[in-house]
Amino acid sequence: MGDKSASVPKPTTLHPVYMVTDIQKKVRVLDGTKVSYSSWVKLFHLHARGYKVLHHIDGTRAPSKNDPEYDSWMEIDAIVLQWIYGTLSDDLLVRVLEPDTTAFEAWTKINNIFLNNKGARAATLEHEFNNLKLVAMPSLEAYCQRLKELSDQLNDVECPVNEKRLVLQLVRGLSIEFDTTGSFINQSLPTWETACSMLQLEQQRQSARDLNSTPEAMAVVTPVRHQKPRRDPNHNRGARQSGRKPNNHRGQNQSSFNVGSSSSNRGNRPHNNPTTGPSSRHPTHQQWAMAQFNHMPPQYWPPQFWTPPPCPYPN
Incomplete structure (x- = not known):
């Protein structure tokens, strides 16, 4: 078989x-x-x-x-x-x-x-590589990617770009907010991947800081407390005793006027002076200062001994 x-x-x-x-x-x-x-x-x-x-x-x-x-x-x-x-x-x-x-x-x-045409292509790529800036790119990632692509294209036309030159050009085109990180990269000259990672971490840190400093975030951290103004117990006392309806604006003017003048100054004040007499409608320097202290707008003041007429419609 x-x-x-x-x-x-x-x-x-x-x-x-x-x-x-x-x-x-x-x-x-x-x-x-x-x-x-x-x-x-x-x-x-x-x-x-x-x-x-x-x-x-x-x-x-x-x-x-x-x-x-x-x-x-x-x-x-x-x-x-x-x-x-x-x-x-x-x-x-x-x-x-x-x-x-x-x-x-x-x-x-x-x-x-x-x-083909390596010389012309190398000159064009070299110009773009040396003048590329971060401000001309939409993001930091796009900037790093474009630099790496230009480096690879220069290697294709027999104009190689080593890693140190690529890292230095990366720092050269950064904006002002990366000055501190860029200075550290220039001193240490890390690898390309490490340099890109350092810049991305710095950008994330700046974004987190800007987010925490927005007005909305500050309002959440420190809310504004509104307090009601205190009322003076002697406010509008004269109006209540005379049976008239209180007038807050008038009471403030009158109280400020009385604070600014004293009984000793009334008798010593000449009546024939149009700027300081009782018939003057202009406040004195002391009255003006008290009005500014009480946050009152300047205005013409009533005479010292002026009393309002009785209300035709009493309560």
């Missing part, structure tokens, strides 16, 4: 590339703004190495058409080309999409789009 196991063909294993279903969840879409070219290349290389198709984009020569593996190689290359097309923005896809091309040819074309 012959060996039956030798006649049974061995099962072929399926290539890992056929297991990928949604490439956009593994590699971010390249647009040149939110996702830089260098970031996209790093993600794509990592993905291609994990699924054993890195030789389709690193310049390895394809097998000849007479090779029995040519058909399977072309099928896998078409899948890698779909990965490339599926991770490009609409503007880049129009510039790269061509019929009868390979994954390596599309990869090379994308490389030329982002790395």
Whole structure:
């Protein structure tokens, strides 16, 4: 009897590339703004190495058409080309999409789009990197993210930005409220992640302080107490004794007038002086001071010995 196991063909294993279903969840879409070219290349290389198709984009020569593996190689290359097309923005896809091309040819074309004219691109990126300010950005997070994107784009055009320069430029573009934290960052020169974290904590501290100093918060902490003014027991006593209806405003004027003048000054005051006599309607300096002390507005005062006429409608 012959060996039956030798006649049974061995099962072929399926290539890992056929297991990928949604490439956009593994590699971010390249647009040149939110996702830089260098970031996209790093993600794509990592993905291609994990699924054993890195030789389709690193310049390895394809097998000849007479090779029995040519058909399977072309099928896998078409899948890698779909990965490339599926991770490009609409503007880049129009510039790269061509019929009868390979994954390596599309990869090379994308490389030329982002790395051609390196001098002009480097000058533009360098100008924006050096002049970016926090006040021109909507938030601190957007400011830090934009600086990091410009640094990555400068690395793409062979103008690398090291971490120390990136941290110094981060402090240089801060506003005045971050002077203390920025000075500490300049002295210690921490890592990029540590510097961004320090600025975010400082912003949270300032926001909490401003929230506690609002008028609404102060009103809750120290409520205003309203007290009723005390009434004078001798107020309007003369009006009650004479049977007339009390007049609060008149009583205040009369009491203030009586306080300002004394019996000794009445007899010594000349009657022929129009400014100090009893017929004068202008208060003296002492009466004016007492009126200001009692928070009364200045006004013409009645004569010293003037008495109001009896009320025609007594109570």
